[in-house]
Amino acid sequence: MLNLVGQIVLVLCILAATGFFAFEVWKRTRLVKTGRRDVIRTDKPMLRLGFVICRVISQLCSIKDRPVVGVMHAFVFWGFVFFAVATINHVAGAFSQGFSLWGHGTFNDLWFLGVDIVAVFCIIGTIYLAVRRFIVKPVAITKPMPISRSPQSAIVLSLIFGLMVTYLLNQGGEIVLKGEAFARWMPVSQAVAPLLAGLSTGALELLNSVMWWAHILMVLVFLVFIPHSKHFHLVAGPVNMFLRSHEPIGTLKKIDFEKTEEFGATTVNQFQWKSIMDFFSCVDCGRCQDVCPAFQSDKALSPKVIMMSLRKHILHESGNLLKGEAPSEPIMEAWIKDDEIWACTTCGACMEACPVCNEHIPTIIEMRRARMMMENKFPQELNPAFKGLETNSNPWNMGSSARAEWAQDLNVPRMAEKQQAEYLWFVGCAGCFDDRGKDISRAFAKILNAAGVDYAILGEEEGCCGDPARRAGNEYLFQMNAEQNVTTMQQYKFKKIVTCCPHGMHILKNEYGQFGGNYEVIHHSQLIAELISAGKLKVESNGTGKITYHDSCYLGRYNHIYNEPRQALQATSKDGLVEMARAKNKSFCCGAGGGRMFMEETAGTRINHIRVQDALNTGAATVGVACPFCKSMFDDGIKEKGLEDKLKVLDIAQIVANSLR
Amino acid sequence: MKIIVCVKQVPDTEANIKIGADNKSIVEAGIKFIINPFDEFAIEEAIKIKEAGKAESVIAIGWGPERSQEVLRTAVAMGVDDVVLLKTDAVSIDSYTAAKILAAKIKTMSYDLILTGKETIDDGNMQIGPMLGELLNIPCVTLVTKLDVDGANLSAKREIEGGYEVVETACPAIVTCQKGLNEPRYPSIRGVMLAKKKVVAVEPAAAEADQITVTTMAYPAARSGGKVVGQGAEAVPALVKLLHEEARVL
Structure with missing residues (x-):
């Protein structure tokens, strides 16, 4: 317990620090509220809360991608949780001798056993993280300069380290002064005590008092410092997890052009x-x-x-x-x-x-x-793509009347003739106009016909799904494309839409709803896997070497379709499927998404070269892809690296069509 | 300086052109119409001159049927200040008639520079610019790939066979624009939204009868496929022979 002066000083310090902290939090909350308010994230509150609790307590948020660092972070995190109670006791103890939040029962003893142990782990954690940050210096936290400011972390790590040390020294001193009984459940504090045993009572009391004040002042400094550093994530992180999106990754919001004249974020x-x-x-x-x-x-x-x-x-x-x-x-x-x-x-x-x-x-x-x-400021290469989408509804600006020419000599039915079908096959621009994409369309037509699927295409009536425009920020043009397609598809009856392109699949499935188009949409790899397992497609395993499968971003991370493409490939390959080091939700992009397909890639190394190397490292002879854009990027990458004799790229539809019995 | 740009609506370069039953005109159904690409260079150049602070206004004049309003909206979206459509009853008129209706309108306006495409890609006569110069009694510089104006005079780089020349003339003058002059901008969406609301002034064009009439239209002969001469090094002499004797490119 402190004397009156000490109590007054403490109260003033606490009021100042918490007041400052509260002000900074309030300021940030108001800044958040200055943003647009079209997004609502308070639905299903219990689900959200459960997610936050599980993720934070387990520390999976930190551990899942970096196991070792994550565990060290967990040590520090748990140190915080245990010490929060210790700090309350610490402060209350200044006014009421022997106060303990949990009372003085076994639970309290166990808790302080926890605090004692956690303090040691927390010290290990801070030392590990300090060594990592200041000696190992991984790119992730030190580059690019000057945005990452190490002094912030130095301050925080020192404070946490200091909190642990002052706590243990204070407890050790108490043990020496007050005897063992006080600390039956504090093995670490007990171990510290002998180090202080030689000091006189006066010196011990001074040390204790200094450690006590140092500890509480560090807590308060920390409180003041948090809002000004990345350590604000202690507060904002869990809140942000609560507010997370329940939509697929990267799903974009509609702009209502009738209601606003400010599009996007200029300020x-x-x-x-x-x-x-x-x-x-x-x-x-x-x-x-x-x-x-x-x-x-x-x-x-x-x-x-x-x-x-x-x-x-x-x-x-x-x-x-x-x-x-x-x-x-x-x-x-x-x-x-x-x-x-x-x-x-x-x-x-x-x-x-x-x-x-x-x-x-x-x-x-x-x-x-x-x-x-x-502002009309965008890479010039997008200009022809936008013009093409506007006049001919495809980014290559090929005549829209030539949209179904790829199917000329194939028996591909049209919606205009059939009026209804089980599957509406939305072929997409790449499948209609790009030579490498057309090969995929022909292969898929062969599969659909072989399996006797009831399907039809829109032919010349089809327009671009609008994905390149929307991702490149041209929402206006995207909406023109989307509205046209929704109107066209309204004329016909069908149960599901099937696409060969994950971009079309994602946008039709998850974003056309914004324009009144609510469809069940599947990817061709899903339909192929289903047809094979139902025995409607007879495939034989080819001995054409090992296959590795490249997960497309819009199929995998966006829509969690990982298994069906693999099932389809496994059915066709005698030599089996090998995985790349980066696969499934950790797959590495081919470089074509987000409208990048239509932009120059001049800076740095080429993304598709990196991904081709990933595939090459598996020793597979074939990369199976599930997206016409991935196919083009791989194809170009393989040619540019001169690897045509080692690796080839084929879409799943092509691989399956080649192995039809 | 005041700039006038003359623009025409033409079928899209990628459109699948079908000849009508009369064998004299094309079927418009299913065709996408666009701004004549060479007129787009003219609009871009006019806006650039204005943006450089050398012109106070840019007015685009279109001619043709009612649907031509669309390209004038594109011009507004790109940044011209005002537009007027000289509406003709006929879908297609000859170059001289077009030049005359444009001249009749332009004579009522004040201007220092007229810009237009070197040709319209539908009829491809390359006549309107020079005819307009004659009718307005002002100099006409054709096929321009670089243009500098300084109020009273202009200097233009123009394509000639095997090279280029730089010419100068006094304003007012007419300049026909060629590819290479600039990169036409993609209209800003803000501009597109403004253009949607723009009321296009439509004036009936006092068109006289054409002096040239189309009597027949026909498709070009279908392209024959390539010829495979052989494979590998032994095919080279045969290929060279064909290139020399048949194709006459060597």
């Missing part, structure tokens, strides 16, 4: 509030950039830099924003560069990896939307 307050929440939650851990195809191929983009720069930006603008005024400057050029936002392939690896459930893709697309629609 930081034009982001959705959830994006701003993301900025405050970012931990700077770099898990996103470790898996980002753009960052890994030396492009200007790092997803964490986007988050951290925008956090810095909105804090910089907080004066204006909280007065209800517009920000003093736009985002682009001052805070984010064009090379960053246009390098994104929208592959979703960052969102899959993020421990606090940040949504990088919608944020990047909002900036693209503003750049594209408000």
Whole structure:
């Protein structure tokens, strides 16, 4: 217990620190509220809460992608949880001798046994993390400079370390002063006690008092420091997990062109509030950039830099924003560069990896939307693609009347003739106009006909699904495409839509609902697997060497379709399927998504070369793909690297069509 | 400086053109119409001159049937200040008639520079620019790939057989634009939204009877397939012989 002066000083310190902390949290909450409010994330609250509790307590958020670092982080996290109670006791003890939150029963003893042990693990954790950050220096947390500021971490790690040491020294001193009985359940504190045994009572009392104050002051300094650092994730992280999206990764929101004249985010307050929440939650851990195809191929983009720069930006603008005024400057050029936002392939690896459930893709697309629609600043190569989508409803600007020419000599029925069918096959632009895509369409037509499936295509009536336009920020053009397709498909009766392209599949399935088009959509690999297992397709295993399968982002991470493509491939391969080191939800993008198919790739190394190397490393002779864009990227990569004699790329439909009996 | 741009709506370059039952015109159904690509260079150049602070206004004049309003909207979306459509009753008129209706309108306006495409890709006569120059009694510089204006004068780089020349003339003048002059911009969506609301002024064109009439239209002969001469090195002499004697490219 403290004397009155001590109590007054303590109360003032606590009020100052907690007041400051509360003010900073309040300020950030208000900044979040300056964003657009179209996103609602409070549905299914119990499900959300359960998710947060499981993920935080298990520390899976941190462990899942980095097991060792994650466990060390868990040590520190658990140190925090146990010490929170210790700190309450610590403070209350200043006013009431011998206070304990849990009383003085066995539970309290067990808890402090926990605190004692956890303190040691927490010290191990902080030392490990400090060594990692300041000696090993992994790229994830030290690059790109200068956004990652190590001093912040140095302060925080020292504080946590200090909290543990002051606690143990204080407890050790208490044991020496008050005897063993006090600490039956504190083996570590007991081990510390002998180190202090030689000190005089006066010296021990002084030491104890110093340690006591040092401990509580460190707690308060920490409280003041948290909001100004990435360590704000202690507060924002769990909240952000609660607010996570229940839609597939990368699903984009509709812009209502009737209601707004400001499209996308030109200024930081034009982001959705959830994006701003993301900025405050970012931990700077770099898990996103470790898996980002753009960052890994030396492009200007790092997803964490986007988050951290925008956090810095909105804090910089907080004066204006909280007065209800517009920000003093736009985002682009001052805070984010064009090379960053246009390098994104929208592959979703960052969102899959993020421990606090940040949504990088919608944020990047909002900036693209503003750049594209408000300022007309976008990579020039997109110009012909947009014109093509506008006049001929395909990004290559080939005559729309030639859309079904690939099917000329095949027996492919049209919806216009049949009026109804079980499957509407949405062929897509690549399948209709790109030579390599047309091969996939022909193979799939052969499969459908062999299995006697009741299907039809739209032919010349079909238009681009709009994915390249939407991902490149041209929402207006996308909506033209989408509305046209919805109107066309309304004329016909069908049970399901099947597509050969994961981009078309995702957008028809998950985004056309915004335009009144609610369909059951499956990917051709799913239908093929189903036809094989139902015995409607007879395939024989070819002895053409091992196959490795490349998971397309929009099929895998976006829609969790991992097994069916593998089942289809397994049925055709005698030599079996081998996995690449990066597979399933950790698959590495081919480089074509997000409209990147139609942009130049001049900076750094080529993404498709990296992925071709992944495939080559498996020793497989064939890469099986499930997307016409992946196929083109692989095909180009294999040719550019001169590997035609070692590796070839085929779509699942082609592989299956080749092995039909 | 005031700039006038003349623009025409033409069938899309990728459109599948079908000849009508009269054998004199094309079937419009199913055809996508676009802005004449060479006129797009003219619009872009006019807007660039304005953006450089050298012109105070850019007005686009279109001619043709009612549907031609669409390309004028594209011009608005790209950034021209005002548009007018000289509406003709006929879907297609000859170059001289077109030049005359344009000249009649332009004579009522004040201008320092007229820009238009070197040709329209539908009829491909390359006549309207020079005819307009004659009718307005101003100089006409054709096939321009680089243009510098300074109010009273202009300097233009133009394509000639096997090279280029740079010419100068006094304004007002007419310039016909060739590929290479600039990269036409993709209209901003904000511009597109504004253009949607734009009321296009439509004036009936006082068109006289055409002096040239189309009597017949026909498809080009179907392309014959390539010829495989042989394989490997032994095929080279035969290929060279054919290239020299038949194709006459060597």
